[in-house]
Amino acid sequence: MSGREAILGKVRKSLGGGPNDAARMVAVEARLAKAPKGVIPERGQLDEKARRKLFVAMAERVSATVRQVKSYDDVPKAVAEYLRSRNLPAAIRVGADKRLAKMPWATQKALSIKHGASDGDDEAGVSHAFGAIAESGTLALTSGGDNPTTINFLPEHHIVVLDAKDVAGDMETVLAKVRRQFGKGEMPRTLNFITGPSRSGDIEQKLLLGAHGPRALHIIMVGG
Amino acid sequence: MEITSPRFKQNAREALADPQLQKAMGNVRSGFIDKRQAAVEALPEFDALRDNARAIKDHALSNLDLYLEAYEAKVRAAGGFVHWAETAEDARTVILDICRAAGARTVTKGKSMITEEIGLNEFFEKNGVKPVETDLGEYIIQLRGEHPSHIIAPAVHLNKEQVEADFRRVHDHLPASRDLSEPEALLGEARRVLRAAYFDADVGITGANFLVAETGSSIIVTNEGNGDLTQILPKVHIVLASLEKIVPTLEDAAQILRVLARSATGQDMSVYTTVSTGPRRLDDPDGPEEYHVVLLDNGRSSMLGTEFQDMLRCIRCGACMNHCPVYHEIGGHAYGWVYPGPMGAVLTPALIGVDKAGHLPNASTFCGRCEAVCPMRIPLPKMMRHWREREFERGLNPATARGGLKLWAFFAKRPWLYRLTTSMAIPVLSLFGGRKGRFRFLPLAGGWTRHRDLPAPESRTFMQQWRGREALKQETGGKQGAAR
Numbered sequence: 001m002s003g004r005e006a007i008l009g010k011v012r013k014s015l016g017g018g019p020n021d022a023a024r025m026v027a028v029e030a031r032l033a034k035a036p037k038g039v040i041p042e043r044g045q046l047d048e049k050a051r052r053k054l055f056v057a058m059a060e061r062v063s064a065t066v067r068q069v070k071s072y073d074d075v076p077k078a079v080a081e082y083l084r085s086r087n088l089p090a091a092i093r094v095g096a097d098k099r100l101a102k103m104p105w106a107t108q109k110a111l112s113i114k115h116g117a118s119d120g121d122d123e124a125g126v127s128h129a130f131g132a133i134a135e136s137g138t139l140a141l142t143s144g145g146d147n148p149t150t151i152n153f154l155p156e157h158h159i160v161v162l163d164a165k166d167v168a169g170d171m172e173t174v175l176a177k178v179r180r181q182f183g184k185g186e187m188p189r190t191l192n193f194i195t196g197p198s199r200s201g202d203i204e205q206k207l208l209l210g211a212h213g214p215r216a217l218h219i220i221m222v223g224g
Numbered sequence: 225m226e227i228t229s230p231r232f233k234q235n236a237r238e239a240l241a242d243p244q245l246q247k248a249m250g251n252v253r254s255g256f257i258d259k260r261q262a263a264v265e266a267l268p269e270f271d272a273l274r275d276n277a278r279a280i281k282d283h284a285l286s287n288l289d290l291y292l293e294a295y296e297a298k299v300r301a302a303g304g305f306v307h308w309a310e311t312a313e314d315a316r317t318v319i320l321d322i323c324r325a326a327g328a329r330t331v332t333k334g335k336s337m338i339t340e341e342i343g344l345n346e347f348f349e350k351n352g353v354k355p356v357e358t359d360l361g362e363y364i365i366q367l368r369g370e371h372p373s374h375i376i377a378p379a380v381h382l383n384k385e386q387v388e389a390d391f392r393r394v395h396d397h398l399p400a401s402r403d404l405s406e407p408e409a410l411l412g413e414a415r416r417v418l419r420a421a422y423f424d425a426d427v428g429i430t431g432a433n434f435l436v437a438e439t440g441s442s443i444i445v446t447n448e449g450n451g452d453l454t455q456i457l458p459k460v461h462i463v464l465a466s467l468e469k470i471v472p473t474l475e476d477a478a479q480i481l482r483v484l485a486r487s488a489t490g491q492d493m494s495v496y497t498t499v500s501t502g503p504r505r506l507d508d509p510d511g512p513e514e515y516h517v518v519l520l521d522n523g524r525s526s527m528l529g530t531e532f533q534d535m536l537r538c539i540r541c542g543a544c545m546n547h548c549p550v551y552h553e554i555g556g557h558a559y560g561w562v563y564p565g566p567m568g569a570v571l572t573p574a575l576i577g578v579d580k581a582g583h584l585p586n587a588s589t590f591c592g593r594c595e596a597v598c599p600m601r602i603p604l605p606k607m608m609r610h611w612r613e614r615e616f617e618r619g620l621n622p623a624t625a626r627g628g629l630k631l632w633a634f635f636a637k638r639p640w641l642y643r644l645t646t647s648m649a650i651p652v653l654s655l656f657g658g659r660k661g662r663f664r665f666l667p668l669a670g671g672w673t674r675h676r677d678l679p680a681p682e683s684r685t686f687m688q689q690w691r692g693r694e695a696l697k698q699e700t701g702g703k704q705g706a707a708r
């Protein structure tokens with residue numbers, strides 16, 4: 001612990017230490033408790049329909065593809081069609097998410113489904129999003145057995161099922177939902193915000209898709 | 225890494241004469257500026273967000289001790305470990321200990337400037353651990369035995385032909401006849417090679433863009449997804465972060481994220497913003513079994529409460545170097561250590577000592593663009609001047625800079641003469657004397673008057689002033705005593 005005491009001591013000394021500590025503590029505790037929101041851009045502050053439309057436009061701008069379907073029952077077919085359209089094998093990796101499990105996968109007889117974390121050999125993985133942000137075209141995903149984080153990064157194609165009801169205007173709304181679901185100050189091991197497929201501009205500043213993560217991000221938005 | 229900052233002027237001269245570098249730097253001059261501008265214009269609240277981002281960091285820095293304690297408690301509650309490292313050496317030691325305990329032979333690394341700051345790769349190699357950089361740019365420069373020349377685009381000083389030659393040299397198990405002429409092919413090859421490395425690694429090391437006191441989370445921001453593979457596949461995840469990365473809450477991070485990607489690459493959001501908290505949970509089928517955070521001080525605590533405290537707001541977006549005419553000309557390596565450009569000119573003397581880095585604060589034209597674009601509103605030119613004053617007080621600065629600074633003080637009281645002094649106070653500018661036409665943002669050019677400190681005197685061209693430099697130096701030599 002000596003490093004700890006030394007560093008905290010130096011910090012306190014540099015900050016002028018001591019007398020106002022009680023006041024500082026109150027300010028810090030209040031901020032941690034209240035988590036004030038700050039400036040929320042107008043862009044995403046729209047009614048439900050316009051918000052979903054903005055989400056689709058923003059996601060497409062960052063090179064994601066979006067397919068809208070009416071109900072969860074339509075998802076397996078949409079997945080199979082996506083795989084066919086990209087000349088991919090009819091195989092996917094999924095976690096234990098109940099919303100995904102309930103869907104009529106049996107209608108897609110050719111489709112083979114592997115369960116659990118990705119081992120790096122999957123061409124395509126399917127996840128269910130925790131939420132989405134219209135302002136920036138961003139998906140939010142949480143780790144766990146339902147949607148293992150490896151599925152977000154290892155497959156070449158990441159297919160994300162999103163309930164249109166979960167499209168929020170801004171990141172702050174998604175963070176509030178994380179708090180409601182996991183408890184104030186508590187977090188899943190990983191919360192991923194994903195905005196388009198993986199890319200790199202490291203060679204001559206030329207932007208290329210498919211760096212280490214998925215080459216393609218396909219969003220299937222249900223309802224709305 | 226070897227510090228070559230004391231040779232700054234020599235480095236700069238060599239950079240100016242390096243045709244490969246000059247070609248590559250064209251990509252900086254043309255790439256980043258327009259993209260940032262477009263993204264900023266598309267968000268009317270951008271400046272309000274900057275103000276709030278600055279306020280958040282100022283608040284966090286003023287209460288840093290308390291937020292660090294709160295953060296540590298949350299990390300532990302989530303099952304993680306926090307290690308406090310006063311110095312680079314302390315950080316290297318604790319990281320090596322964690323790696324040894326995990327029996328690590330190979331360590332993958334996400335992009336982290338702090339690991340550069342502590343010289344982690346060299347240290348690993350000396351101690352029998354193989355570090356593998358996974359960010360494409362970092363991977364390329366690791367193959368070349370180089371260091372990053374830009375904080376977000378580490379290989380920006382290279383052209384694709386150079387990368388191709390390196391891949392052919394190092395990936396010699398692949399057929400020599402393969403076509404690597406396009407960046408797509410180079411990226412594909414790096415992706416395949418590195419995929420294997422992620423699975424082989426026993427430990428993954430990332431930096432952090434933010435540490436969140438409210439939740440004990442670390443946040444990384446990447447476009448490639450390499451940082452995520454680095455942290456979810458190995459048994460152990462180590463986060464190395466400096467003290468000032470702390471923000472109070474997730475909402476505070478969300479505010480700063482909005483200015484970060486726009487300032488860096490002109491994106492609204494980087495592709496992957498990942499919030500990590502502790503090791504894998506009972507029902508997690510993936511993720512690391514151990515989660516360690518190494519909190520590095522290495523000089524930051526001494527910047528608090530000084531005129532350099534504002535620098536601790538820096539979020540490492542790179543905008544200041546992307547807009548810096550000096551950086552455009554000489555690239556990042558000339559600065560001689562980890563942090564280049566205007567932010568490096570301020571931070572480097574604080575971290576390695578003004579005796580070694582005293583030239584860097586002179587590498588400025590005072591055009592003010594760095595401060596104008598800095599999302600955290602860091603007064604970079606003012607801080608460079610602070611360094612010059614300190615350097616002057618200690619009598620540490622090299623002869624030309626000392627002469628320049630004396631002139632600065634002398635002419636500061638005589639604004640009508642001020643214009644003549646700019647070229648004197650800034651010896652590096654004289655290096656470009658023969659390169660007329662390359663300066664888009666010279667002092668005295670359009671935007672400068674908005675940001676400089678003294679009123680602009682009547683017009684004379686820069687070149688005229690420059691030519692008159694030697695004569696002026698002699699004229700004022702006898703009055704220098706007054707400037708102290």
Ligand code: SF4
Pocket residue numbers: 487537538539540541542543544545566567594597598599600601602
């Ligand atoms: S000083 Fe400002 S512009 Fe430069 S890297 Fe830091 S935050 Fe970005």
